Structures are given as C-alpha cells and as structure tokens.
Amino acid sequence: MLLQIDKDCRRLCPDFNFFQCASKHPCSRLCGKNSFETLRKRVEQTVLQSESVSRNRLGITNMSAVKRKSSSEFVPLPDGQEAHWEVCERILFVFAKLNTGLGYIQGMNEILGPIYYTFATDPDTECEEFAEADSFFCFTTLMSEIRDNFIKTLDDSQCGIGGLMDQLMSQLKEQDPTLWHKLQEQDLKPQFYAFRWLTLMLSQEFPLPDVIRIWDSLFSQEKCSTFLIKVACAMLLLLKDDLLRGDFPSNMKLVQNFPYSTFDVQKVLKKAVEISR
Known part of the structure; x- marks a missing residue:
C-alpha cells in the first residue's frame, strides 16, 4: 500500500512542480536531528527480492537470489526538508491506516x-x-461523502459510481434526447469517460486553478455530487456539435480529453446552473 501511495503522490499535478518543492513547514518530528524514519525513507530502503535462473553445461539448474533497491523517480530533498508530495503521502497513509475497511x-x-x-x-x-x-x-x-465511489463492490449499485453514471445519463436524456441517442447509438458508454469524471470530481479534466474554481461551486451546494452531475452533463452539452458530427473513435478521444482550453470553466459552470433551474 505504501509503495502505491508513494508512487501516486510523487506524480501529483505533473504540469507544474509545486508538489516537488520543499514545504515551508516540514514536520519537526520527522525532519529534526533525532527524528523518526520518514515514509520516503521506508520506500527507498525497500528491498525487492527476485531470483535468476541459470543452467550450466551439465544441465544443472541454479537459482540465485538478487537484491535490488527500488528507484526513486525524483531526487530527494536534503535532510531537514520535505516536499509537499511527502506531506500528501503522510496524509493518505494515516487515512488508510485509520480506515482499514477502505x-x-x-x-x-x-x-x-x-x-x-x-x-x-x-x-x-x-x-x-x-x-x-x-x-x-x-x-x-469529503471522503465520508464520496467513499462509496471508491468501493468496487458498490460499482453497480445505486449508491456507488454506477448510480452516479446512471443519473448523468438520465440528466442528459432529459436535457438533450438527440445527443443521448447519439451516444447510445455509438455505444459510447459513460464507463469510458464519466467514471473518471465523477470519481475524481473532474480533477483530471481541468488545470488545477479551474479544478479549484469548480470545487468551490460544488462545495457550496448541499450535496456536491448532485451538482457534479450537472457539471458533467454541461460538459457533454457543450460538446454536442462535435459529438453529433463525430464517429466513435473521435468522440471517444473527445470525451476522454475534454478541450478545456476551448470552453472557459465559467461557461461550463454557467451551463450547469442553467440545467439546475
């Protein structure tokens, strides 16, 4: 688990290097002289066991153990400092330990x-x-509200991510039956794009400043998932002309790579508000 958290946190928001920069307020208990071992050092010291198989001229098979250390994707900061991604790593690790069921x-x-x-x-x-x-x-x-989206056994239930995708399609059918029929005709299922949209709350579809603006609107609602569906529906409606003209491959590429540079985030939110009325 820690290895996966470490890998994911190192790659947070790769379009800019904020998370690789040093935190102004490192944890003193981890970065001091008599400090505890950091999670990063635990990962760096992880030894992966593997075996190599060789056969000599007499046909005798030999197996020898090989030890190698896991490599770091980024050069670590000097002792006494910690990067922002390390803080995120610690938060996720503690959360996972406190929520063992998830x-x-x-x-x-x-x-x-x-x-x-x-x-x-x-x-x-x-x-x-x-x-x-x-x-x-x-x-x-936030996880207490959206945790069901991360539980695989609930994917096909109404309280899981499957239920949210069904609500999105129902919303689209109500707003624009023509576009809904086109997606059904091409068998462009919401699992191909809306799964990521809704599970990650659009954090992968827009640049970070736009994500924060969208979340500001989401969290102003009584239930953020309800407005999230409106925003996702608005995104599809804004792509209507291209989707109606396109074939399956081009439409798949379009919905999996929303052209945020073409549609200002304010336009997306305005459309979502119109749907809500």
Whole structure:
C-alpha cells in the first residue's frame, strides 16, 4: 500500500512542480536531528527480492537470489526538508491506516491534491503552517461523502459510481434526447469517460486553478455530487456539435480529453446552473 501511495503522490499535478518543492513547514518530528524514519525513507530502503535462473553445461539448474533497491523517480530533498508530495503521502497513509475497511485506492491522491494545495498556498502564514492538519480533516470529511465511489463492490449499485453514471445519463436524456441517442447509438458508454469524471470530481479534466474554481461551486451546494452531475452533463452539452458530427473513435478521444482550453470553466459552470433551474 505504501509503495502505491508513494508512487501516486510523487506524480501529483505533473504540469507544474509545486508538489516537488520543499514545504515551508516540514514536520519537526520527522525532519529534526533525532527524528523518526520518514515514509520516503521506508520506500527507498525497500528491498525487492527476485531470483535468476541459470543452467550450466551439465544441465544443472541454479537459482540465485538478487537484491535490488527500488528507484526513486525524483531526487530527494536534503535532510531537514520535505516536499509537499511527502506531506500528501503522510496524509493518505494515516487515512488508510485509520480506515482499514477502505484503505487506499488509486485516485484518492487526486482528491487530496487540490485540497492540500489550497491550504499550503494560503496567504495567511498562520493558516499555511497547519496545512497538513487542515487538509487531513477536509479530506476525511469529503471522503465520508464520496467513499462509496471508491468501493468496487458498490460499482453497480445505486449508491456507488454506477448510480452516479446512471443519473448523468438520465440528466442528459432529459436535457438533450438527440445527443443521448447519439451516444447510445455509438455505444459510447459513460464507463469510458464519466467514471473518471465523477470519481475524481473532474480533477483530471481541468488545470488545477479551474479544478479549484469548480470545487468551490460544488462545495457550496448541499450535496456536491448532485451538482457534479450537472457539471458533467454541461460538459457533454457543450460538446454536442462535435459529438453529433463525430464517429466513435473521435468522440471517444473527445470525451476522454475534454478541450478545456476551448470552453472557459465559467461557461461550463454557467451551463450547469442553467440545467439546475
């Protein structure tokens, strides 16, 4: 589990290097002289066992154990410092340990990223200092609402991600039967694109500043998942002309790579509000 968390956190928001930069407020108990071992060092010291098989000229098979250390994708910071991704790694690891029934599932890092970034870049230095604790609290609170989306056994139930995708398709059918019929005709299932949209709350479809703007609207609602469906439906409606003209391959590429540079995030949110009325 820790290896997967480490791998995912190192790759948070690769379009800019904020998460690879040093935190202004590293954990003193982990970065001091008499500190505890960090999670990063645990991963770096992980020894992977493997065996090589060879056969000599007499036909005798020999097996020899080979030890190799796991490689780091990024050069670690000097002792006494920790990167922002390491803080996120610690948050996710503690969350997984406290929620053993759910644990850690890939994608949770994408939910945590915008939350932590918001607190860690707070202009109020006092608030910025407690970014880790505040992020953990908000992430845990949010996960209590959307955790069913990460439970595989609930995928096909109404309370899981399958139920959300059904609601999205029902919303689209109500708003634009022509577009809905086109997607049905091409068998362009929501599992191909909406699964990621809804599970990760659009954190992979827009640049981070736009994600924060969308989330600001989502969290202003009584239930964020309800408005999230409206936003996802608005995205499809804005792509209507291209989807009606396109064939299956081009439409698949379009919905899996939403052209956010063409449609301003405010336009998407405005359309979602219109749907809500």
